[in-house]
Amino acid sequence: MSTNAAIDLALDRVDWRDLAAQTEEQPRVYTPGEVLMPEAGFMRGHGTFVEDENIKSSVAGVIQKVNKLISVRPLKSRYVGEIGDVVVARVSEVQQKRWRVDTNSRLDSILLLSSVNLPGGELRRRSAEDEQMMRRYLDEGDLISAEVQNIFEEGSLSLYTRSLKYGKLSQGILVKVFPALVKRRKMHFHNLPCGASVILGNNGYIWISPTKGQEEEGGEGGFAQNLNEHVPRADREVIARLRNSILALAKCKLMIYDTSIQYAYEESLRYEAHELLQQNAIYDIGQQTQARLRDADE
Amino acid sequence: MSGKYDLLSEQGLRLDGRRPHELRRIKCKLGVFEQPDGSAYMEQGNTKVLAAVYGPHQAKGNQTESVINCQYSQATFSTAERKNRPRGDRKSLEFKLYLQQALSAAIKSELYPRSQIDIYVEVLQDDGANYAVALNAATLALIDAGICLNEFIVACTASLSKSNIPLTDISQFEEVSGGPKLTVAALPTAEKIAFLEMSERFHIDHLETVIETAMAGCREIRDILEAAVKEHLLHMGSASDFAKVG
Numbered sequence: 333m334s335t336n337a338a339i340d341l342a343l344d345r346v347d348w349r350d351l352a353a354q355t356e357e358q359p360r361v362y363t364p365g366e367v368l369m370p371e372a373g374f375m376r377g378h379g380t381f382v383e384d385e386n387i388k389s390s391v392a393g394v395i396q397k398v399n400k401l402i403s404v405r406p407l408k409s410r411y412v413g414e415i416g417d418v419v420v421a422r423v424s425e426v427q428q429k430r431w432r433v434d435t436n437s438r439l440d441s442i443l444l445l446s447s448v449n450l451p452g453g454e455l456r457r458r459s460a461e462d463e464q465m466m467r468r469y470l471d472e473g474d475l476i477s478a479e480v481q482n483i484f485e486e487g488s489l490s491l492y493t494r495s496l497k498y499g500k501l502s503q504g505i506l507v508k509v510f511p512a513l514v515k516r517r518k519m520h521f522h523n524l525p526c527g528a529s530v531i532l533g534n535n536g537y538i539w540i541s542p543t544k545g546q547e548e549e550g551g552e553g554g555f556a557q558n559l560n561e562h563v564p565r566a567d568r569e570v571i572a573r574l575r576n577s578i579l580a581l582a583k584c585k586l587m588i589y590d591t592s593i594q595y596a597y598e599e600s601l602r603y604e605a606h607e608l609l610q611q612n613a614i615y616d617i618g619q620q621t622q623a624r625l626r627d628a629d630e
Numbered sequence: 631m632s633g634k635y636d637l638l639s640e641q642g643l644r645l646d647g648r649r650p651h652e653l654r655r656i657k658c659k660l661g662v663f664e665q666p667d668g669s670a671y672m673e674q675g676n677t678k679v680l681a682a683v684y685g686p687h688q689a690k691g692n693q694t695e696s697v698i699n700c701q702y703s704q705a706t707f708s709t710a711e712r713k714n715r716p717r718g719d720r721k722s723l724e725f726k727l728y729l730q731q732a733l734s735a736a737i738k739s740e741l742y743p744r745s746q747i748d749i750y751v752e753v754l755q756d757d758g759a760n761y762a763v764a765l766n767a768a769t770l771a772l773i774d775a776g777i778c779l780n781e782f783i784v785a786c787t788a789s790l791s792k793s794n795i796p797l798t799d800i801s802q803f804e805e806v807s808g809g810p811k812l813t814v815a816a817l818p819t820a821e822k823i824a825f826l827e828m829s830e831r832f833h834i835d836h837l838e839t840v841i842e843t844a845m846a847g848c849r850e851i852r853d854i855l856e857a858a859v860k861e862h863l864l865h866m867g868s869a870s871d872f873a874k875v876g
Contacts, residue, residue, distance in 0.1 A: 408775065
């Protein structure tokens with residue numbers, strides 16, 4: 333009978349800081365209140381403030397200079413939206429003519445009824461009948477993939493589903509990581525060669541689902557949920573292994589994008605899926621993935 | 631003052647072997663939890679404190695200002711006598727308001743309208759200066775969460791010995807021995823005091839000296855916390871080569 337639990341003693345603790353050991357140059361790290369540079373000739377960006385004719389840092393992070401714009405990027409924070417970002421979000425409330433959506437940002441985001449695709453891509457004005465059907469489209473607790481359309485003045489985001497590729501999410505697994513760990517790329521919808529699809533939301537929500545067949549591509553935009561469809565066990569194991577690999581990357585503070593996920597998945601094949609929850613396996617996957625990424629970078 | 635146990639020996643050493651201006655050993659760690667947006671653990675001597683920060687997230691109700699919500703709690707096993715009520719008693723409510731007042735001075739609230747920042751502080755072991763260590767741990771947790779601060783807000787305690795020599799960072803025994811206890815929460819770089827609390831009596835001529843002693847302790851603690859934050863950030867960012875790898 334195999335053991336069901338793994339309890340690590342303190343002396344067996346994995347030293348996560350070894351992952352940071354082999355680095356040649358380290359940038360300067362600034363802490364809140366530290367003077368970045370004098371105010372004259374520079375513009376203040378995010379993470380900074382001006383005091384006594386100096387630009388000072390207000391978060392702990394690394395300085396970024398773009399011409400005359402000085403900003404500090406924290407290594408961990410809530411999601412700050414940008415127009416065009418792909419996000420995975422959870423519906424928290426159905427209001428009149430709109431949904432309130434949780435995107436791991438400072439305020440709840442808004443998904444207007446006029447911003448959602450109608451079933452089948454039908455193009456017409458929304459009517460009172462559509463308002464009454466809102467809860468049948470998206471109920472509380474549903475997951476959607478959407479794009480950031482606009483950022484309101486007080487900081488909340490307005491989402492929209494630009495095409496039938498977005499919309500309600502059906503069968504799959506949601507993984508939450510810190511938004512700073514998801515690399516900012518053009519493509520956020522990936523069909524991985526191991527047989528699963530991944531949506532890398534910029535807000536740190538990652539959706540893993542079985543890959544749809546070709547005939548289902550560009551289908552209903554999520555309005556026809558395939559909950560009756562049985563996912564084969566092999567696909568479910570791939571998805572579970574992917575989830576554990578992504579969490580291993582997040583635990584080791586490595587960037588998450590299609591290449592690193594693929595490398596982590598390949599490194600995880602020597603373990604069973606449930607063994608990936610143990611610290612030594614997580615560390616090993618992180619270390620091997622980091623080495624492969626650095627090799628590919630050179 | 632008569633009847634007060636002398637906290638300082640003739641050779642100028644305290645009961646635990648420190649000199650009057652020396653702090654207890656500080657050990658701190660950021661990012662101890664994965665679920666909160668920011669978390670920190672801090673030991674100062676035998677006082678052990680855990681802090682967690684959630685937010686900024688949507689505030690309930692229709693308020694237009696940002697809300698800082700603090701919760702202070704002491705574990706039932708944190709003191710020599712078992713506490714029946716870890717939170718909700720008068721002392722923890724008082725500490726909650728004190729934490730809120732001090733952290734409001736450091737957090738740039740104008741950047742977070744209609745948002746709420748929840749800060750939870752739990753004292754695991756009580757060996758004096760609970761409020762100071764709780765505030766220091768909360769500051770580390772806020773920095774871990776990436777919340778904009780004016781600068782570090784740190785707290786330190788000070789006391790006065792029988793021979794009127796100021797002491798820094800008093801322990802539990804020194805607190806209960808009847809000496810005065812002064813707690814200062816300060817923004818050390820700006821030389822501003824965000825919170826000041828005092829118990830017991832001493833002559834006003836010594837007040838400035840004791841406050842300056844506490845401020846010196848705050849500056850020293852700030853340097854220790856800053857070193858810990860920088861080390862944590864270098865380890866966090868170096869794993870992915872500060873987002874350059876790949």
